[in-house]
Amino acid sequence: xxxxxxxxxxxxxxxxxxxxxxxxxxxxxxxxxxxxxxxxxxxxxxxxxxxxxxxxxxxxxxxxxxxxxxxxxxxxxxxxxxxxxxxxxxxxxxxxxxxxxxxxxxxxxxxxxxxxxxxxxxxxxxxxxxxxxxxxxx
Amino acid sequence: xxxxxxxxxxxxxxxxxxxxxxxxxxxxxxxxxxxxxxxxxxxxxxxxxxxxxxxxxxxxxxxxxxxxxxxxxxxxxxxxxxxxxxxxxxxxxxxxxxxxxxxxxxxxxxxxxxxxxxxxxxxxxxxxxxxxxxxxxx
DNA sequence: CAGGATCCGTTTCGATACTG
DNA sequence: CAGTATCGAAACGGATCCTG
Numbered sequence: 001x002x003x004x005x006x007x008x009x010x011x012x013x014x015x016x017x018x019x020x021x022x023x024x025x026x027x028x029x030x031x032x033x034x035x036x037x038x039x040x041x042x043x044x045x046x047x048x049x050x051x052x053x054x055x056x057x058x059x060x061x062x063x064x065x066x067x068x069x070x071x072x073x074x075x076x077x078x079x080x081x082x083x084x085x086x087x088x089x090x091x092x093x094x095x096x097x098x099x100x101x102x103x104x105x106x107x108x109x110x111x112x113x114x115x116x117x118x119x120x121x122x123x124x125x126x127x128x129x130x131x132x133x134x135x136x137x138x
Numbered sequence: 139x140x141x142x143x144x145x146x147x148x149x150x151x152x153x154x155x156x157x158x159x160x161x162x163x164x165x166x167x168x169x170x171x172x173x174x175x176x177x178x179x180x181x182x183x184x185x186x187x188x189x190x191x192x193x194x195x196x197x198x199x200x201x202x203x204x205x206x207x208x209x210x211x212x213x214x215x216x217x218x219x220x221x222x223x224x225x226x227x228x229x230x231x232x233x234x235x236x237x238x239x240x241x242x243x244x245x246x247x248x249x250x251x252x253x254x255x256x257x258x259x260x261x262x263x264x265x266x267x268x269x270x271x272x273x274x275x276x
Numbered sequence: 277c278a279g280g281a282t283c284c285g286t287t288t289c290g291a292t293a294c295t296g
Numbered sequence: 297c298a299g300t301a302t303c304g305a306a307a308c309g310g311a312t313c314c315t316g
Contacts, residue, residue: 012186013249014169014234017241022162024308031152041279048150052309057280067244079278079316088244095240096152098233103155106205106226111151162289179298190290195299217297 020066025051025059027099030068030085030092034129035114039082068092085133093129097122158204163189163197165237168206168223168230172267173252177220206230223271231267235260 021027032038032047044056051059060083063069068089074080085092097118104115118125159165170176170185182194189197198221201207206227212218223230235256242253256263 011247012169013173013238013252014165014241015186016245016248017237018162018165022160022165024156024160027152027156027160031150035151042277045279048153050309052311053280054282054310055308058307077278081279091240091243095233095236098236099155100151102229102233103152105229107154109149110154114151183298190292191299192301193288193290196288215297219298 020062020068023059025049025055026063027096029056029059029063030089031096033069033083033085033089034093034096034133037132039084040080041083044083063089090130090133093126097125158200158206161197163187163193164201165234167194167197167201168227169234171207171221171223171227172231172234172271175270177222178218179221182221201227228268228271231264235263 021030028047028049028051029044032044036047038044038047041056041060044060045051045053060069060071064071066088067086069083070086072082072084074082100110100115101118104110104112104118159168166185166187166189167182170182174185176182176185179194179198182198183189183191198207198209202209205224207221208224210220210222212220238248238253239256242248242250242256
């Protein structure tokens with residue numbers, strides 16, 4: 001669909017980041033993994049914003065190509081694929097946190113409980129995410 | 139172009155943020171304002187990634203509709219329009235910072251000097267941005 | 277049945293030309 | 297200078313179909 005990562009013009013800060021994350025879906029997939037613990041294609045499909053299957057497949061492919069997520073077959077159910085954040089993906093947690101906090105400061109209806117947790121102890125929150133998402137190196 | 143902000147479904151964290159910032163250009167405009175001090179249509183046009191005029195106009199309109207930037211006529215040159223970050227826009231600085239730091243950790247060719255500055259004293263860096271972008275309330 | 281791929285009508289993008 | 301108008305190209309989204 002969108003061809004991933006042909007020219008990597010990183011001459012300016014944020015250029016590369018926006019290339020990887022600057023679209024309607026990529027950050028939402030990462031949110032689903034990081035905050036909601038989702039891991040399969042079907043779970044992402046059921047996300048709040050309802051991506052189309054082809055778009056979702058494209059975004060998962062792109063995120064994998066950028067090394068932000070990776071895929072693995074479910075050991076207990078051969079049909080299922082598990083998508084996981086890589087260390088690089090987990091490392092996006094501070095970005096996500098700041099974005100949620102920003103929205104919490106300026107928009108009315110975000111998830112207040114989550115925001116309070118983030119505000120109260122940012123470091124602890126990040127540690128939780130890292131622990132939840134970390135997987136044994138295969 | 140894109141109709142701004144009709145339905146505001148913020149039932150899920152990041153939903154609103156992505157609606158405002160989740161595209162190829164919005165964050166880059168904010169970067170140009172925040173990090174590079176750009177303030178006019180022409181200056182944004184000359185940005186590293188070269189937006190088309192219509193897309194740029196659309197994004198500026200959207201960002202203004204979301205209260206992230208605002209516009210003001212140049213007092214010294216009536217033809218010029220000055221775009222400025224609102225307090226809400228300035229408040230995106232931590233998000234931008236984390237994103238640049240993330241890219242710095244995982245991509246090769248970002249601006250190392252800027253990253254070192256950010257790492258060394260994040261708070262001081264944020265204070266600098268706030269000062270540079272703050273404008274007298276009219 | 278899970279994870280997509282394909283088709284297709286609609287929306288958005290982006291380059292260029294043009295206007296107030 | 298700061299945009300709008302136009303138009304072909306690309307991306308989107310929904311439905312459906314395919315494959316292990």
